[in-house]
Amino acid sequence: QVQLVESGGGLVQPGGSLRLSCAASGRTFSSYVMGWFRQAPGKEREFVAAISWSGRSTYYADSVKGRVTISRDNAKNTVYLQMNSLKPEDTAVYYCNADLSIDKVRAALSGNWGQGTQVTVSS
Numbered sequence: 001q002v003q004l005v006e007s008g009g010g011l012v013q014p015g016g017s018l019r020l021s022c023a024a025s026g027r028t029f030s031s032y033v034m035g036w037f038r039q040a041p042g043k044e045r046e047f048v049a050a051i052s053w054s055g056r057s058t059y060y061a062d063s064v065k066g067r068v069t070i071s072r073d074n075a076k077n078t079v080y081l082q083m084n085s086l087k088p089e090d091t092a093v094y095y096c097n098a099d100l101s102i103d104k105v106r107a108a109l110s111g112n113w114g115q116g117t118q119v120t121v122s123s
Contacts, residue, residue: 007023007117019082067085
């Protein structure tokens, strides 16, 4: 098991940027695939991005590709989500998750989730 805590959310104007962080506890962070999901009011939780344990492989939803970059620092037990050119439709609670399996991360089947951080894009 790994405990996850997201931070970095807030209110930003359209076209702006935010960097979300997800800090993990546990000595085996570097073994985990990490992912980001988001959930807007009245909508299902949707996949945003994922990164392999080494950081060499990354995966993105089509809706954010080109605007979002996922990265990780295994020395700091932290995964990041850099979001640029934000749009009002990016407004959601953003969650990170972790699993040893990329398939479970992408399918939201991981048992390890943070509490979420709110991102609001509005003028």
